[in-house]
Amino acid sequence: MSKETFIKEIAPYAQKIQKEFNILPSVVIAKACLESGYGTSLLANQGKNIFGTKGDFKGESVIIQTIEYVNDVPVQVWNKFRKYPSWEESLRDLANLYVKGTSWNRSLYTSVIGEKDYKKALKAIIDAGYASDPKYTEKLVNLVYHIVKKGDSISALAKAYGSTQVQIQKWNDLVDFNLIKVNQRLRVK
CATH class of the missing domain: 3.10.350.10 (LysM domain)
Incomplete structure (x- = not known):
């Protein structure tokens, strides 16, 4: 799948997310492109999971080897990731995380909601501890x-x-x- 095809496929869903949840489509699309390799990653193909969301979704999951960063050092680990019926469900689940937060902090991502500046929204996501990759923000900004x-x-x-x-x-x-x-x-x- 080409980069352009992937973006065209998920853009309508990202626009729905903006209308429903007030989250910038550019942020959601950039994250999906980076984390799924434009929809070509093993996780995107096996689980329609385009954000690397761990756990299970309605009882469904896939176990895949991934890289996590521990003290800025990449380490290969096996993780359980959510398996979605569609990319739209993956996008919607991410939006729900931003809106509802986590069980330990309901307001963790509140500064992402309604933010009009994509750089500030991305910084808020990183500041909340979303990714372990120390270059995550830089990679996302470049995708916009x-x-x-x-x-x-x-x-x-x-x-x-x-x-x-x-x-x-x-x-x-x-x-x-x-x-x-x-x-x-x-x-x-």
Whole structure:
């Protein structure tokens, strides 16, 4: 599955999440892309789990080897992960975690809800202890952008990422749609 295909498949669900839970779609999509390898990971394929959510979902789970970071050192471990019937359920479950928090801290992710700045939302997720990877925030921020390749156009990028040309122009302070350069980093979501 291509990156663009994966994003197109989950974008409508991420937009529903925004309407229902007030969570930025760019944050949810970036997390799904990073954690599932754009839907190609073993966990995404076997369990429709695109966020690496541990435990079980309605009694269903898969056991997969993964990497956890202990004192910034990667360690391979076997973990039990939730198995979902669809990617939409995986997205919805993540949104519920942000809204309801954890059993030990119901307000753990409250600063993610309603946040309009994706960098602040991502920082809130990291600050809450969501991931053990010390470069997690940096990896996510880089996924919210598109690196321009030869042949790219603003209209094609808008279509591919579910944005509009005007949004991409505004987010990137572009004077002219036709003045983009190869290797330029553009915010597209």
